[in-house]
Amino acid sequence: MVMFIKKLWLTFWRPAAKISLGVLTLGGFISGVIFWGGFNTALEVTNTEKFCISCHSMRDTVYPELQGTIHWENNAGIRATCPDCHVPHNWTDKIARKMQASKEVFGAIVGTIDTPEKFEAKRLELAQHEWERFAANKSLECKSCHSYDSMKWDEMSPRAQVQMKQAAAKDQSCIDCHKGIAHHLPANMDSSGGMVSELAAIAQNTNYEQGNTYYSMQFIPMFEDKEKTQNGGSLEPASGVKVVAIEDDMLQIEISGWRKEKGFGRVINQDFGMNIPTAALSKTAAQNKDIVKGTTEKEDDVTGLKWQQVTATLWVKKAKFVSDVNDIWSVAQSAYKTNCSVCHTQPAENHFDANTWPGMFNGMLAFVNFDTDSEAIVLKYLQNHSSDFAKDKH
Incomplete structure (x- = not known):
C-alpha cells in the first residue's frame, strides 16, 4: 500500500514536457473554478426579472399584465418575479428549463413574436407549453410559496374549502384551476364577449x-x-x-x-x-x-x-x-370545450339530464369568465344536448 501511494505520488509530480502533472492538475482545478464561477454568474444573470423583460415582447405584454395582479402588489409586500414562477428552483430542472428557453430567445431574435399582434397569435401556444410544464411538476414553483399544509381552511369560503381540500388530497397542480391568475388568458379562452360578438356578426345578415x-x-x-x-x-x-x-x-x-x-x-x-x-x-x-x-x-x-x-x-x-340554431350551438360547444377544460376534463353533454345540468354548471361558473349572455347560451346548449335529447345515452 505504501509503495502504491509512493508510485502515485511520483506519477503525479513527474514533469510533463514543460510543466509537472501536479501543476497541470492544479491549473485545471483553478480554471474549473473560474469557469464554474463564470457559468454560475451568467446563469444567475439570466435568472433575473431584468433579463426577462429585456426582450420588448415580454416587457410590453406579459410584464404589464403581471403588474396588475396580487402577485405584484399585496398586503404582505411579497412580490413574485418572472423567474420565481417560470424557472424551477432545483438545479437540474433549472438547467433543463434554460435549454428550453433558448428556443424562446431564438424566436425573439428572428422576430417570431416581435409585435403585439404576433405575440397574441402565439399566446395560446406559449401558454399551453407553460401549463403542460406546471402540470408535469404539479406547479412546483407555485408551491415554493403556497403550501397546502399551511392553508387556513376555516378562513376560506365554503366553496373554496371544498375545492381546495379536494386539490390538497390529490396534491393537485395549482395551474389546473388558476390559469390566467398572473397574465391574460388567450383570446379564445377569454369568453366574456367573444361568443356573443361572433353571433352578433351572424345576426346582421338575418x-x-x-x-x-x-x-x-x-x-x-x-x-x-x-x-x-x-x-x-x-x-x-x-x-x-x-x-x-x-x-x-x-x-x-x-x-x-x-x-x-x-x-x-x-x-x-x-x-x-x-x-x-x-x-x-x-x-x-x-x-x-x-x-x-x-x-x-x-x-x-x-x-x-x-x-x-x-x-x-x-x-x-x-x-x-339568427335563423339557424346550429350557429348558436357551434359557438357554445367551442366555449364549453375550451373554458370548461381549464380545471378538468369536462363531462360529456349527455352525461346529465336537462334538469341536472343547471346545478352542475353553476358549480363551475366560479372558474370561468362567462358574461350573463354567454352563461345562458352554454347552459342552454348543455341542456339541449343532455341525456334527455341525445340519441346515445352516456
Missing part, C-alpha cells in the same frame, strides 16, 4: 320573414305593444320564436312552451317537465289572457306539479336573432 322561426343570441327585452310602452318580460338566449308580424324595426313573435301552474306562471320553459327557460314574462303579461293562451294541462309524475302548454305573443326589436 332576413326576417313572417311565419319563420328565429333564435335569440342574448337576453332580449319583450313588450306587450309595438310602441314599447308596456314591459312584457325578457326572452332568454338560444330561444326559438315564430315571427307573426313585422312592423318597421319591431317583430311580433309567438313563444311556445310549458309553464308551471303554481304561482303566476311567469317562466315559459322549452319542454314539459324540463327547466329550460325560453322566456320570463312580466307579471302583467303572464296574467293577460290576450297575450298568453293555454291549451294542454299535464301533471309531472316526478314533482307532482301541474304544467300548462301555452303560447305567448309579444313584441321585440328585430336585431339579435
Whole structure:
C-alpha cells in the first residue's frame, strides 16, 4: 500500500514536457473554478426579472399584465418575479428549463413574436407549453410559496374549502384551476364577449320573414305593444320564436312552451317537465289572457306539479336573432370545450339530464369568465344536448 501511494505520488509530480502533472492538475482545478464561477454568474444573470423583460415582447405584454395582479402588489409586500414562477428552483430542472428557453430567445431574435399582434397569435401556444410544464411538476414553483399544509381552511369560503381540500388530497397542480391568475388568458379562452360578438356578426345578415322561426343570441327585452310602452318580460338566449308580424324595426313573435301552474306562471320553459327557460314574462303579461293562451294541462309524475302548454305573443326589436340554431350551438360547444377544460376534463353533454345540468354548471361558473349572455347560451346548449335529447345515452 505504501509503495502504491509512493508510485502515485511520483506519477503525479513527474514533469510533463514543460510543466509537472501536479501543476497541470492544479491549473485545471483553478480554471474549473473560474469557469464554474463564470457559468454560475451568467446563469444567475439570466435568472433575473431584468433579463426577462429585456426582450420588448415580454416587457410590453406579459410584464404589464403581471403588474396588475396580487402577485405584484399585496398586503404582505411579497412580490413574485418572472423567474420565481417560470424557472424551477432545483438545479437540474433549472438547467433543463434554460435549454428550453433558448428556443424562446431564438424566436425573439428572428422576430417570431416581435409585435403585439404576433405575440397574441402565439399566446395560446406559449401558454399551453407553460401549463403542460406546471402540470408535469404539479406547479412546483407555485408551491415554493403556497403550501397546502399551511392553508387556513376555516378562513376560506365554503366553496373554496371544498375545492381546495379536494386539490390538497390529490396534491393537485395549482395551474389546473388558476390559469390566467398572473397574465391574460388567450383570446379564445377569454369568453366574456367573444361568443356573443361572433353571433352578433351572424345576426346582421338575418332576413326576417313572417311565419319563420328565429333564435335569440342574448337576453332580449319583450313588450306587450309595438310602441314599447308596456314591459312584457325578457326572452332568454338560444330561444326559438315564430315571427307573426313585422312592423318597421319591431317583430311580433309567438313563444311556445310549458309553464308551471303554481304561482303566476311567469317562466315559459322549452319542454314539459324540463327547466329550460325560453322566456320570463312580466307579471302583467303572464296574467293577460290576450297575450298568453293555454291549451294542454299535464301533471309531472316526478314533482307532482301541474304544467300548462301555452303560447305567448309579444313584441321585440328585430336585431339579435339568427335563423339557424346550429350557429348558436357551434359557438357554445367551442366555449364549453375550451373554458370548461381549464380545471378538468369536462363531462360529456349527455352525461346529465336537462334538469341536472343547471346545478352542475353553476358549480363551475366560479372558474370561468362567462358574461350573463354567454352563461345562458352554454347552459342552454348543455341542456339541449343532455341525456334527455341525445340519441346515445352516456
